[in-house]
Amino acid sequence: MFTRKCELCGMDFQTASNRAKYCKYCRDKVQVQRNRAYKEKKESGTAVKIGSEQICPLCGKTFTVTSGSQKYCRNCTPPRKKAPSNTEYLKNHYDYIRVNVSKGEREKIKEYAQSQGMSVNKLLLTALKEYQEHHK
């Protein structure tokens, strides 16, 4: 066993290693600090500077970073804003009317619409228009 002076708190401590620098209380603290320093270094190392040139790991092309989290070139980055889905588009541009039909009629209407080369929606609207024209 060696008696050493802790570099952090100055306390004498017993250790089996002649290279030990810290008492057992400070050793934990030092380890925590080291971990933190390592983490900070790692994080600052991976953060990309906006406007800097990076090489896309997917296609290997050079690109200019436009946001801090950008990892790939514009071609390889999936678009963040998806085009509004069909349902969303419909919701924004159309009102929805639910039409109840007798059991089994739905398939017949669908088939009829298909035979007319229309969607059920179009068929109903066309039918409505025709009705309105005849009932003014």
Ligand SMILES: [Zn+2]
């Ligand atoms: Zn100590």
Ligand SMILES: [Zn+2]
């Ligand atoms: Zn790319």
